[in-house]
Amino acid sequence: MSDLIHASAVELATQIANKTVSAVEVTQAHLERIAEVDGRVNAFLHVDTDGALEQARAVDHAVASGQALSALAGVPLALKDVLTQTGVPTTAGSKILEGWRPPYDATVVERLRDAGVVILGKTNMDEFAMGSSTENSAYGPTHNPWDLERIPGGSSGGSAAAVSAYEAPLAIGTDTGGSIRQPAAVTGIVGAKPTYGAVSRYGLVAFSSSLDQAGPFARTVVDTALLHSVIAGHDPRDSTSIKEAVPDVVGAAKSADVSKMRIGVVRELSGEGYQPGVQARFDEAVELLRAQGAEIVEISCPSFTYALGAYYLIAPSECSSNLARFDAMRFGLRTDDNGELSAEDVMRHTRAAGFGPEVKRRIILGTYALSSGYYDAYYGQAQKVRTLITRDFEAAWASVDVLISPTTPTEPFRIGERVNDPVAMYKADLCTLPSSLYGGPAISVPIGLGDENLPVGLQVMAPVMADDQVYRVAGAVEKALAQQWGGLLLDQAVAL
């Protein structure tokens, strides 16, 4: 059974399709693994045992009756608890949604079902995806499988930890300012933020609508690309959904050919604040790419310096507006409705009881940045900086095909270390914020261990709708390092 939990998604799908193993057996092996380790990891908020086995049985039935199968049919997946799944609890890591069982499927969930992917359950996250460590969950922190005292990154820390702890070969996360790429980097796996608008946001509990994007996690680049191709594509229910063909990410991941590619190293994403071990692994990855025939160019993107400031005004502003929907009237928590208090007071009390400290902090900050007298200086100025960041990317595309940087400035910090220092916490996203504000695709791929023997990731960023390019480069890095290591980085983790 243990071979099943270490297998890649491609291997599992192949074995299920040729009847070497059943989808039910694969699902059971993962449910057993969750039962064995999740008490220590806390990656899952809800395990849907019956639903998962039912989906697996449907795949086995399709196999038996000779129906055509998708490339991921029967493969188990962990779903971030920010996407709705009919009848399954969806909390977004918040007390305000405790017990809510949505009456509809997110488009991402619908696409996963259609592809025969087996959803094991919902994963832990920073409340409403606001955070970089999963410590802001109302349901306790998730622990990094490499070192249980460390954060698994965030906000999609539960999804990343589930994949890295072999509880699932695939997971879905969402990325607003780095919430897929940063957890992938610090747990030693692959995670991608598709081009904004490539994956439907229908059924994704909104945090910052102009930035939120769902995307895939897996242990290999090809598995990540396969999941990407399942969830991406136009959806009429999301008005920001892009009406274009999904780039051939799977083909690019398999080709892993970077010869003749021009790769830009971002000058501003290095130096002070970057751990020496992170910088050393990054420099080695650059040399690996050069050895494979890529042309390496240093690129300056001066406006990237302002990404942190712009992001921490834009995202809280949009959140203060989006989270107004939690008004205690139509769904979710309602407290102190004693017949005496007015609707407005019930609203105030409910939001006080239902939201955690970081969510309140961001709502207040956003309310401030949007208020009259401050709008131009804060929100308005941040939107202009967003334009300048986009212009830096567009200028770069004149001379290079992709940009690269470390995914995070440091290795994962200890649980509790930054909880009372919001600005230190926000700096975990330093490298991932620019492409979020720009909207282009970006991926994180493992490149080794840093000074503290914990995972370090390489980030690859590409032009809007050139998602295939990030997979091409990530594939090349993975292939070269697999030759050095004789496998994946995750093979070097101590078994849980």
Place this chain on the structure above:
Amino acid sequence: MSAISRDDVAHLASLARIELTEQELNDYAGQLDVILTAVASISEVAADDIPPTTHAVPVVNVFRDDVVTPSLNRDSVLDHAPAAEDGRFRVPRILDEE
């Protein structure tokens, strides 16, 4: 970029309909000040002639034909309401009583 006081936070919390404790008012005033100082660097950027970006991709109005399509079943929606009565959401009083 001005400092943010405890009273400012109280006013913002009232606009945002969140009841904050005395402790939270004081904590947030200090923390928001630190955050605003950290993001203040964006004011250095000379951007008078720069247009704002509201969305990563150009956004246009998306229309559909004005025809009735299936929507969520009323009972399944009301099942999740904090309180419901006669097929409607039941809410606390919204007007002051005479």
